[in-house]
Amino acid sequence: MALVLNEEQQMLKTSAKEFLAENAPVEALRKLRDSKDPKGYDPALWSQMTELGFAGIAIPEEYGGMGFGYTGLGQVLEETGRTLTASPLISSVLLSATLINLAGNEHQKAALLPAIADGNLLVxxxxxxxxxxxxxxxxxxxxxxxxxxxxxxxxxxxxxxxxxxxxxxxxxxxxxxxxxxxxxxxxxxxxxxxxxxxxxxxxxxxxxxxxxxxxxxxxxGGEGKGAAPLEKALDIARIGLSAEMLGSMMEAYDRTIAYLKERQQFGVPIGVFQGLQHRAADMYCEIENCKSLVIKSLQAIDSDSKGLAVYASMTKAKISQELKRVTNEAIQMYGGIGMTDDEEIGFFMKRARVAQRTFGDSNYHLDRFATLNGF
Amino acid sequence: MDTATATDLKTFRAETRAWLEANYPESLRKPVKNQEKEVYWGGRNPYFHTPDTKLWFDRMYEKGWAVPHWPTEYGGGGLSKQEQKVLREEMARLGCRPPIFSFGISMLGPALLKFGNEHQKMKYLNEITAGKVWWCQGYSEPGAGSDLAGLQTSAEDMGDHYLVNGQKVWTSYADSADMIFCLVRTDPEAPKHSGISFLLIDMEAEGVSTRPIKLISGKSPFCETFFDNVKVPKENLVGKLNQGWTIAKFLLTHERSMIGGVGDARKEVPLSQIAIKEVGLDDGKLADPVLRLKVAQWMMDGMSFKLAVERILDEAKKGQQMGAKSSYFKYYATELNKDKHELMMELGGYDALKWGEEYEGGKLARDMCRTKANSIEGGTSEVQLNIISKRILGLPGK
Missing domain, CATH: 2.40.110.10 (Butyryl-CoA Dehydrogenase, subunit A, domain 2)
Incomplete structure (x- = not known):
C-alpha cells in the first residue's frame, strides 16, 4: 500500500486541524492547568469533538462508529498532538474501545461501543x-x-x-x-x-x-484469556499514541525553526549559525523517518498485519527517542525564554515525557523489538 | 508504454523470465566474489573475467537491456518504468549480475540526455550502451573539495580548440578509463559558479596523465589526473559555455540519490542474523546484551529510513516535489552504512581485525575503512546538512 493518505483521511486531518487550532490551542491547556480542575480535560470541548465524530472514527459502523479505521483516527490524534489537546481520546477511544472490540462478546460490544462513540461513556x-x-x-x-x-x-x-x-x-x-x-x-x-x-x-x-x-x-474475552487481546489493543494504542507524539514533535520542531529565523543575536538571526543548523537538519531527517513509521504502522493496524507487534515497538521506541530529543533541543534553542512558563514550548516537553513513558518507553520497546526479531 | 495494462505487464514478465532463464549463463549463477574484477566495465580495451561474462553482456546488449531505460535510438531498451521494474525484479529473482558497470550509464548518460546535443547523444550514448568506452568523472580538485565551485582547472578558448591545464583528484578508475567528463573553468573573471563549463576529454590525448591514490582500505579505486596543455575539440563542450554548474548540480543530486541507495532491489542479510552468527544466542537473546540493543537500534533506524524513502517516492508519484530531499537520503544512508560497518566490526571480534588478502578474511576491515568515504564523496555529510538547512528549512545564510 502506498504510504500516503487517501482523500477521506486527508480531509479528516484537515478538518481536525482547523477545529483544534480554533477551539483547543495550547492556550486552552494552560487555562485548564491553571484552573486546577481535576477532570484534566474540558467537557464542553469533548462534546464538540464527539459531535464531529472523533470518538467513533475507529469503531465499527455496526456499533455506532464511523468504521473509518485507525489510519483515520491517527490523523486526529496527530493533530491533538500539535495542539496538546487533553481529552479522553487515548484512554477511552484508542485503548478501551479497541480492547472491547477485540475481546468483548456481541452483547458487551453492543452495550459499550455505541456509548463510547457518542462520547457519553468514558472507559x-x-x-x-x-x-x-x-x-x-x-x-x-x-x-x-x-x-x-x-x-x-x-x-x-x-x-x-x-x-x-x-x-x-x-x-x-x-x-x-x-x-x-x-x-x-x-x-x-x-x-x-x-x-x-x-x-x-x-x-x-x-x-x-x-x-x-x-x-x-x-x-x-473469557476467564484467563485477557492477555492476547490486551497485548494487541496495547500495540494499537502504542501506534495511536505515537501518532499524537508525532504531531507534538512536528509542532515543537516547526516552532523552533521559526524561532531560529526570528531571534536576533550578534545582529543576525541565530539560524545562520551552523552549530544550530546542523542539529536542526539532523532532526529534520529523523522526523521524516518518524512520519514514515507512523503511517506504515497505522496502515498495519488497518490491514491486520502479522507484523503489528514489531511495527508497534519500532514506532513507539523511535518516536519516544526522537520526541525526547526534539523537545529538549527546542528548549535549548529557545534559550532562556524556553525556560519560562510564559512560553508554550515547555508544555511540549512536559507532555512528551508522560507520553514517552505511556504503554512502554523506548528502552522497553527496544528490548521487545529485539525479542520479537528472534535475538 | 507507461499506460501498459496489467495483462501486458504480465505477458512481459513471463517473457522476461523465460528469456533470462534461457540466456543467463549457467556459470554466472553463483555469488560474485570480487565485484571489481568479475564485473564487466566496458572500454576500448575490454576485459572479460570469463567468456560467459562476454556472452552475457553481448546478449543483453543485443536485447537492448544493457541500458534498459534509455531510448532505443541510443542503444537502450526503451522500457517503461513498469517494465524496468519487472526486469529488475526478474533479474534479482534469478540472481543475475549486471551485464555492465559503467559511470557512463549512471552519471554521464543522464547529463547528456538532459543537456547534450543530438550529435553528442547519438555518438556517446551509443558507445556507452555498446560497452565501447569507459568513462570517469573529473570534478574534485586538490583545492576544491566541499567548495567544488572553487575549481581551477582551466580551459582556454584557442579559437579551434580548448587548451586544458590543471589537476583533478578522486577520479574513479582514471587509470583504466578512456574518456573523462570534466568541470573546467572557462571564465576566470566571472563569479565562481558562473565561469564553469562541462567538457568531455579523451584520456589518450597528449598531456593527460594519471597517478593512482592508495586508500586506507589498501585499494586504489581513485586517481589524480593531470592536464598539461591538453587540446580538446570545441564540439566536446556539453551544454552552454559557462553554464556547467547547472549540469554539475543536476549530476550531484543524481549521484546523491544513487549513493543513498534509492531503488536498490538487492536483498540484504539482516544485521540480527549476522549478530546471531557472530555472537550467538543465550536463552533466546543475543549473548552480548549491550550489542543486542545496539543491533536493535541500528535495525530500527535502518527500517525507518527505508520506509521514509518509500513514502517520499510514493509522495513524488502523487506529484509532491522531491527537491533537496536527496540530501537527506545521501546523509542518512551513508551515516547508517558507516554505523553498520562499525557494528559488524564490534560483532566480529578479533577476527574482524584481520588484514589478510581480500576475500581471505580481510574483507570486513577493508570494507569498513572504505565506508569512511561514504560521508565525504558526493558532498560531505556536513554539506548535505547545509543544503537541508538552507533549501528545506529555509534557515538564513551568512
Whole structure:
C-alpha cells in the first residue's frame, strides 16, 4: 500500500486541524492547568469533538462508529498532538474501545461501543501496577464464588481515570493463571480513586479495588484469556499514541525553526549559525523517518498485519527517542525564554515525557523489538 | 508504454523470465566474489573475467537491456518504468549480475540526455550502451573539495580548440578509463559558479596523465589526473559555455540519490542474523546484551529510513516535489552504512581485525575503512546538512 493518505483521511486531518487550532490551542491547556480542575480535560470541548465524530472514527459502523479505521483516527490524534489537546481520546477511544472490540462478546460490544462513540461513556484501562510498564504482570487477584467474582488490588497510572465511568481492570486468579479482564463501574463499592497529578497536567490516577464485585457477564474475552487481546489493543494504542507524539514533535520542531529565523543575536538571526543548523537538519531527517513509521504502522493496524507487534515497538521506541530529543533541543534553542512558563514550548516537553513513558518507553520497546526479531 | 495494462505487464514478465532463464549463463549463477574484477566495465580495451561474462553482456546488449531505460535510438531498451521494474525484479529473482558497470550509464548518460546535443547523444550514448568506452568523472580538485565551485582547472578558448591545464583528484578508475567528463573553468573573471563549463576529454590525448591514490582500505579505486596543455575539440563542450554548474548540480543530486541507495532491489542479510552468527544466542537473546540493543537500534533506524524513502517516492508519484530531499537520503544512508560497518566490526571480534588478502578474511576491515568515504564523496555529510538547512528549512545564510 502506498504510504500516503487517501482523500477521506486527508480531509479528516484537515478538518481536525482547523477545529483544534480554533477551539483547543495550547492556550486552552494552560487555562485548564491553571484552573486546577481535576477532570484534566474540558467537557464542553469533548462534546464538540464527539459531535464531529472523533470518538467513533475507529469503531465499527455496526456499533455506532464511523468504521473509518485507525489510519483515520491517527490523523486526529496527530493533530491533538500539535495542539496538546487533553481529552479522553487515548484512554477511552484508542485503548478501551479497541480492547472491547477485540475481546468483548456481541452483547458487551453492543452495550459499550455505541456509548463510547457518542462520547457519553468514558472507559479507562486499569492495568499497570509496578513503577514501570509490565503489561501482563498483574498482582491484582480475583476470587470466584457462587455469588460471582470479587477483585482486590491496586492499579496505577490509569489514564483519565478520574473521570472514567467504567474501568477495564486486569486480574489473575493466582500467580500462575492467565490474565482476566473485568469491566467494573467506577462507582462500584470498594473502588477508591486517588489523583496523582502528573507533569502534563492530565488526569492520571491510582485506583484501589477492595473486594469489588463483578459478574461473569462483566468478563471480557473469557476467564484467563485477557492477555492476547490486551497485548494487541496495547500495540494499537502504542501506534495511536505515537501518532499524537508525532504531531507534538512536528509542532515543537516547526516552532523552533521559526524561532531560529526570528531571534536576533550578534545582529543576525541565530539560524545562520551552523552549530544550530546542523542539529536542526539532523532532526529534520529523523522526523521524516518518524512520519514514515507512523503511517506504515497505522496502515498495519488497518490491514491486520502479522507484523503489528514489531511495527508497534519500532514506532513507539523511535518516536519516544526522537520526541525526547526534539523537545529538549527546542528548549535549548529557545534559550532562556524556553525556560519560562510564559512560553508554550515547555508544555511540549512536559507532555512528551508522560507520553514517552505511556504503554512502554523506548528502552522497553527496544528490548521487545529485539525479542520479537528472534535475538 | 507507461499506460501498459496489467495483462501486458504480465505477458512481459513471463517473457522476461523465460528469456533470462534461457540466456543467463549457467556459470554466472553463483555469488560474485570480487565485484571489481568479475564485473564487466566496458572500454576500448575490454576485459572479460570469463567468456560467459562476454556472452552475457553481448546478449543483453543485443536485447537492448544493457541500458534498459534509455531510448532505443541510443542503444537502450526503451522500457517503461513498469517494465524496468519487472526486469529488475526478474533479474534479482534469478540472481543475475549486471551485464555492465559503467559511470557512463549512471552519471554521464543522464547529463547528456538532459543537456547534450543530438550529435553528442547519438555518438556517446551509443558507445556507452555498446560497452565501447569507459568513462570517469573529473570534478574534485586538490583545492576544491566541499567548495567544488572553487575549481581551477582551466580551459582556454584557442579559437579551434580548448587548451586544458590543471589537476583533478578522486577520479574513479582514471587509470583504466578512456574518456573523462570534466568541470573546467572557462571564465576566470566571472563569479565562481558562473565561469564553469562541462567538457568531455579523451584520456589518450597528449598531456593527460594519471597517478593512482592508495586508500586506507589498501585499494586504489581513485586517481589524480593531470592536464598539461591538453587540446580538446570545441564540439566536446556539453551544454552552454559557462553554464556547467547547472549540469554539475543536476549530476550531484543524481549521484546523491544513487549513493543513498534509492531503488536498490538487492536483498540484504539482516544485521540480527549476522549478530546471531557472530555472537550467538543465550536463552533466546543475543549473548552480548549491550550489542543486542545496539543491533536493535541500528535495525530500527535502518527500517525507518527505508520506509521514509518509500513514502517520499510514493509522495513524488502523487506529484509532491522531491527537491533537496536527496540530501537527506545521501546523509542518512551513508551515516547508517558507516554505523553498520562499525557494528559488524564490534560483532566480529578479533577476527574482524584481520588484514589478510581480500576475500581471505580481510574483507570486513577493508570494507569498513572504505565506508569512511561514504560521508565525504558526493558532498560531505556536513554539506548535505547545509543544503537541508538552507533549501528545506529555509534557515538564513551568512
Amino acid at each position: 479507562s484501562v486499569a492495568n499497570e501496577e509496578s513503577n514501570a510498564h509490565k503489561p501482563l504482570a498483574a498482582e491484582t487477584r480475583f476470587r470466584k464464588s457462587s455469588k460471582g467474582y470479587s477483585i482486590t488490588g491496586t492499579k496505577k497510572f490509569v489514564l483519565e481515570g478520574g473521570t472514567a465511568n467504567k474501568f477495564i481492570v486486569s486480574a489473575k486468579k493466582n500467580s500462575k493463571s492467565g490474565l482476566t479482564l473485568f469491566v467494573v463501574d467506577a462507582g462500584a463499592k470498594g473502588v477508591k480513586i486517588d489523583q496523582t497529578p502528573m507533569m502534563d497536567s492530565r488526569n492520571i490516577v491510582t485506583v484501589t479495588f477492595k473486594s469489588v464485585k463483578a459478574a461473569a457477564t462483566d468478563i471480557l
